[in-house]
Amino acid sequence: MDTFFQQIINGLVQGSVYAMVALGYTMVYGILGLINFAHGEVVMVGAMVALSVIQLSISYGLPPILALLIGLMVSIAACMALGYSIERVAYRPLRKAPRLAPLITAIGVSMVLQTLAMIIWGREYHAFPSLLPNGSHILFGAIITEVQILIILVALAMMGGLLLLVHRTRLGRAMRAVAEDPSIATLMGVNTNSVISTTFMLGSALAATAGVMISANYGIAHYYMGSVLGLKAFTAAVLGGIGNMYGAMVGGLLLGLIESLGAGYIGDLSGGFLGSHYQDVFSFFVLISVLIFRPSGLLGERVAERS
Amino acid sequence: MMTSAKPHAPLLELSDIGKSFGGLSALSDISLHIRRGEIYGLIGPNGAGKTTLFNILTGLYRADGGRFTFDNTEYGGHCKSHTLARAGIARTFQNIRLFSNMTALENVMVGRHLRTRSGIWGALTRNAATRAEERETLQRARELLSYVGINRPHQTLAKNLSYGEQRRLEIARALATDPKLIALDEPVAGMNSTETDSLKKLLRDIRAGGTTVLIIEHDVKLILSLCDRVAVLDQGKKIAEDTPDQIKCNSAVISAYFGIEPAAYEQNSTKLPTARLPDQANHDHP
Amino acid sequence: MRQRDTWLVLVVLAIGLLALPFMTDALLGRGWVRILDFTLLYIMLALGLNIVVGYAGLLDLGYIAFFAVGAYCYALLGSPQLGLHFPFWVILPLSALLACLFGVLLGAPTLRLRGDYLAIVTLGFGEIIRIFLNNLNSPINITNGPQGIGMIDPIHLGSFSLGSTHELFGLTLPPVHLHYYLFLFFTLLVIFVSLRLEGSRIGRAWMAIREDEIAAKAMGINTRNIKLLAFAMGATFGGLAGGLFAGFQGFVSPESFGLAESITVLCMVVLGGMGNISGVLLGCLLLVVLPEVLRHGSGPAQQLLFGRSFVDPESLRMLLFGLALIVVMLWRPAGLWPSRQHRSELTAKDNLTKSSRDDRT
Numbered sequence: 045m046d047t048f049f050q051q052i053i054n055g056l057v058q059g060s061v062y063a064m065v066a067l068g069y070t071m072v073y074g075i076l077g078l079i080n081f082a083h084g085e086v087v088m089v090g091a092m093v094a095l096s097v098i099q100l101s102i103s104y105g106l107p108p109i110l111a112l113l114i115g116l117m118v119s120i121a122a123c124m125a126l127g128y129s130i131e132r133v134a135y136r137p138l139r140k141a142p143r144l145a146p147l148i149t150a151i152g153v154s155m156v157l158q159t160l161a162m163i164i165w166g167r168e169y170h171a172f173p174s175l176l177p178n179g180s181h182i183l184f185g186a187i188i189t190e191v192q193i194l195i196i197l198v199a200l201a202m203m204g205g206l207l208l209l210v211h212r213t214r215l216g217r218a219m220r221a222v223a224e225d226p227s228i229a230t231l232m233g234v235n236t237n238s239v240i241s242t243t244f245m246l247g248s249a250l251a252a253t254a255g256v257m258i259s260a261n262y263g264i265a266h267y268y269m270g271s272v273l274g275l276k277a278f279t280a281a282v283l284g285g286i287g288n289m290y291g292a293m294v295g296g297l298l299l300g301l302i303e304s305l306g307a308g309y310i311g312d313l314s315g316g317f318l319g320s321h322y323q324d325v326f327s328f329f330v331l332i333s334v335l336i337f338r339p340s341g342l343l344g345e346r347v348a349e350r351s
Numbered sequence: 352m353m354t355s356a357k358p359h360a361p362l363l364e365l366s367d368i369g370k371s372f373g374g375l376s377a378l379s380d381i382s383l384h385i386r387r388g389e390i391y392g393l394i395g396p397n398g399a400g401k402t403t404l405f406n407i408l409t410g411l412y413r414a415d416g417g418r419f420t421f422d423n424t425e426y427g428g429h430c431k432s433h434t435l436a437r438a439g440i441a442r443t444f445q446n447i448r449l450f451s452n453m454t455a456l457e458n459v460m461v462g463r464h465l466r467t468r469s470g471i472w473g474a475l476t477r478n479a480a481t482r483a484e485e486r487e488t489l490q491r492a493r494e495l496l497s498y499v500g501i502n503r504p505h506q507t508l509a510k511n512l513s514y515g516e517q518r519r520l521e522i523a524r525a526l527a528t529d530p531k532l533i534a535l536d537e538p539v540a541g542m543n544s545t546e547t548d549s550l551k552k553l554l555r556d557i558r559a560g561g562t563t564v565l566i567i568e569h570d571v572k573l574i575l576s577l578c579d580r581v582a583v584l585d586q587g588k589k590i591a592e593d594t595p596d597q598i599k600c601n602s603a604v605i606s607a608y609f610g611i612e613p614a615a616y617e618q619n620s621t622k623l624p625t626a627r628l629p630d631q632a633n634h635d636h637p
Numbered sequence: 638m639r640q641r642d643t644w645l646v647l648v649v650l651a652i653g654l655l656a657l658p659f660m661t662d663a664l665l666g667r668g669w670v671r672i673l674d675f676t677l678l679y680i681m682l683a684l685g686l687n688i689v690v691g692y693a694g695l696l697d698l699g700y701i702a703f704f705a706v707g708a709y710c711y712a713l714l715g716s717p718q719l720g721l722h723f724p725f726w727v728i729l730p731l732s733a734l735l736a737c738l739f740g741v742l743l744g745a746p747t748l749r750l751r752g753d754y755l756a757i758v759t760l761g762f763g764e765i766i767r768i769f770l771n772n773l774n775s776p777i778n779i780t781n782g783p784q785g786i787g788m789i790d791p792i793h794l795g796s797f798s799l800g801s802t803h804e805l806f807g808l809t810l811p812p813v814h815l816h817y818y819l820f821l822f823f824t825l826l827v828i829f830v831s832l833r834l835e836g837s838r839i840g841r842a843w844m845a846i847r848e849d850e851i852a853a854k855a856m857g858i859n860t861r862n863i864k865l866l867a868f869a870m871g872a873t874f875g876g877l878a879g880g881l882f883a884g885f886q887g888f889v890s891p892e893s894f895g896l897a898e899s900i901t902v903l904c905m906v907v908l909g910g911m912g913n914i915s916g917v918l919l920g921c922l923l924l925v926v927l928p929e930v931l932r933h934g935s936g937p938a939q940q941l942l943f944g945r946s947f948v949d950p951e952s953l954r955m956l957l958f959g960l961a962l963i964v965v966m967l968w969r970p971a972g973l974w975p976s977r978q979h980r981s982e983l984t985a986k987d988n989l990t991k992s993s994r995d996d997r998t
Contacts, residue, residue, distance in 0.1 A: 133963070143752055144690070144752070147753060147756055149966045151959075152960065155900055155955055155959030155962065156956060156959035156963070158955075159952050163956075271896065275764065278757055321768070321772050324764070324768055331758065332746060335746060339750055
């Protein structure tokens with residue numbers, strides 16, 4: 045029984061990371077109708093920058109908590125700048141181009157980011173320093189570490205903050221207006237370009253945080269961590285209904301749970317034929333199944349393409 | 352499913368077609384019928400649901416309720432686009448949708464897709480049947496281009512044609528599918544009066560050739576002078592269906608267009624004015 | 638007159654292509670003949686992807702998975718791994734067919750959706766295939782996991798083995814030369830098929846879907862089936878190239894089928910010119926030669942510029958590929974060698990100015 049709860053806890057932790065990344069996909073999709081393929085790499089850059097800053101801070105003798113905080117802040121700032129530049133360079137000039145064009149530039153951007161990261165940080169796995177007290181608690185017979193508790197809390201806080209921002213502020217109203225109809229929003233005096241830039245920056249800030257979280261949880265960071273994570277977070281966004289922010293959160297948590305329960309029981313289910321290294325396959329099958337049976341996702345509405 | 356066409360049965364008959372988007376009703380209980388060989392106009396203020404109706408007729412939207420009968424075959428609320436095209440409904444789009452990076456000729460040749468058959472095997476072997484079919488497609492496409500009055504080199508890319516030519520190319524492409532009904536969504540939008548007149552003549556020719564024409568237009572003057580019968584939509588409902596002469600003095604229509612009581616309107620004018628001022632129609636690209 | 642010129646060009650081209658491995662061997666060395674063989678494989682792959690991306694406008698980011706399916710199909714049916722040794726003419730069509738089947742299975746549920754979903758699903762599919770290839774070694778050893786499958790039977794045409802050196806017409810033909818001619822044959826076949834499809838009713842339907850899917854639907858094109866056809870054709874070419882690759886290499890492992898390879902092939906198509914066969918050929922040539930140049934030149938060049946070498950050629954290659962994708966899409970979306978349409982655009986513009994001048998007079 046405690047395996048079950050352990051998997052639930054792991055799933056929730058993993059799921060809140062997915063949810064944070066999925067929000068980035070969904071916000072950009074909601075506003076531009078575009079899948080920001082490079083988003084996964086932003087997560088990776090977030091983790092890597094944080095890693096370097098934390099290592100540097102510790103070498104200067106800063107206390108671990110402060111080092112973590114500085115690392116997080118710097119990585120958020122770096123990723124926001126990165127998100128802004130990606131939009132400016134790879135998407136904005138192609139806003140009126142055929143659909144295929146921004147998809148291809150996005151692939152190019154991912155490629156460049158990944159290779160640059162490999163050149164800067166090398167091919168090896170980096171140990172992410174454990175900066176938080178290594179305490180853990182027993183909950184329903186399962187172990188939950190303080191890092192995991194913190195991850196869930198930070199994720200909740202950031203997502204709550206984002207919802208407040210979108211629903212309670214001027215900027216949020218402008219974002220929703222642009223998502224509804226960019227040209228009319230422009231006519232109404234909304235600066236569409238700056239709203240789009242802001243959306244990219246917000247998504248990137250969440251991505252940076254998610255990158256730090258996931259590295260802190262597993263204790264490693266790697267230049268290749270972004271692409272699979274990005275794929276899964278995208279799956280989470282589709283599962284919840286792409287373009288819908290609540291959908292991204294629900295989808296993220298759900299995917300985290302499906303994955304960890306699946307990985308925990310796949311051996312039993314397949315009579316030992318498939319092992320837990322097939323964990324990554326789950327999200328793909330979830331994605332395919334959602335696309336076949338309910339392409340609008342759990343919370344999405346069916347939107348007919350305008351003619 | 353009956354196939355023998357009764358001469359006086361309507362070509363298209365809509366009954367109780369309804370459609371709503373996220374709780375907002377775009378069309379409710381639309382019933383109308385279009386006879387063979389007529390030019391049928393559909394007018395109404397912006398947002399009246401005209402284009403939505405077109406999208407249902409051509410299978411791009413699925414209707415929430417109702418059904419329609421086309422050429423003696425009944426279709427439910429939703430049907431695949433290519434099935435309806437095969438049945439003989441062709442259309443143009445309000446905001447021109449040509450295959451921009453293909454030549455004018457190729458655009459029309461794509462219209463023949465439906466009436467031709469050769470597949471992968473034919474393409475690879477280029478057997479006699481395929482060659483004959485390609486020859487016929489090519490010839491038909493050339494004929495249609497000159498029929499609608501595009502006298503450019505046929506290798507011109509669609510996106511490089513003038514605005515008026517693009518509208519005509521869309522019509523040629525639609526005609527290439529051998530339609531029984533051609534549905535035109537604002538074909539003269541953005542055209543000047545000379546271009547409008549020649550398009551009017553083209554539409555009359557098309558009808559004379561045996562194709563029934565369904566047309567959405569904002570240019571009320573054009574509709575009234577061209578159509579045999581006209582339906583007026585307002586806020587997703589049909590408020591009138593009649594001959595142009597009767598429509599002109601229909602009180603519901605006048606109040607839908609001007610938001611005033613017919614009596615007040617009668618004092619100022621005796622005729623329904625054109626919804627579009629002549630100088631508003633610019634010459635070329637909008 | 639013109640016909641005779643065309644023939645002359647063709648004859649010269651044919652002689653050139655036949656003599657190419659010997660000339661390369663003499664001038665650059667045997668290693669470059671091998672590179673030539675790989676170029677031909679890449680051309681087949683890229684032309685397959687060109688049908689999907691260039692003609693039908695569908696972005697497939699896991700294309701290399703079909704290559705993998707073909708290669709592993711060949712490896713499993715012609716190696717000691719499962720103890721099967723089918724003849725070449727049985728395995729190769731099977732490889733292509735199996736890849737085609739995978740294409741249909743993947744395409745059928747996803748092709749009715751918007752294009753970006755396809756991109757991400759194919760990306761996922763590429764990763765999944767690799768995960769399976771990596772892990773299907775236990776409990777039953779099918780793919781031999783990360784070690785890959787070795788000792789694959791060399792390609793045999795009847796009793797004629799391409800795996801050993803032959804003396805023919807007084808010429809010494811080592812395996813790389815023999816494979817060159819075989820690959821050349823299949824490449825020409827793939828080019829022929831592409832050309833024929835391009836100018837056909839099906840090809841026009843693909844391009845119509847690429848240009849405007851809604852208008853294509855309204856014209857009565859069954860867009861889902863036609864897209865599926867493009868996907869299946871592309872996958873078939875991929876499987877074919879995969880089978881040839883396995884027979885040539887004698888060894889396959891999951892490592893050869895990563896996302897980077899998918900991107901490389903995509904790059905060839907985009908850089909040369911999507912939808913244009915000559916452009917794709919150019920793209921392949923450039924992107925096969927470039928890494929070789931980098932391999933030999935990048936170290937010394939960095940030494941010269943910065944005093945030390947800190948980027949290995951492989952990373953530099955991926956960096957340049959990524960940049961190429963961005964730069965080409967931003968400034969030259971039609972590629973280095975634009976297709977007939979894009980070239981005729983220039984003439985069409987002349988017509989436009991001419992006719993508007995006529996209008997004014």
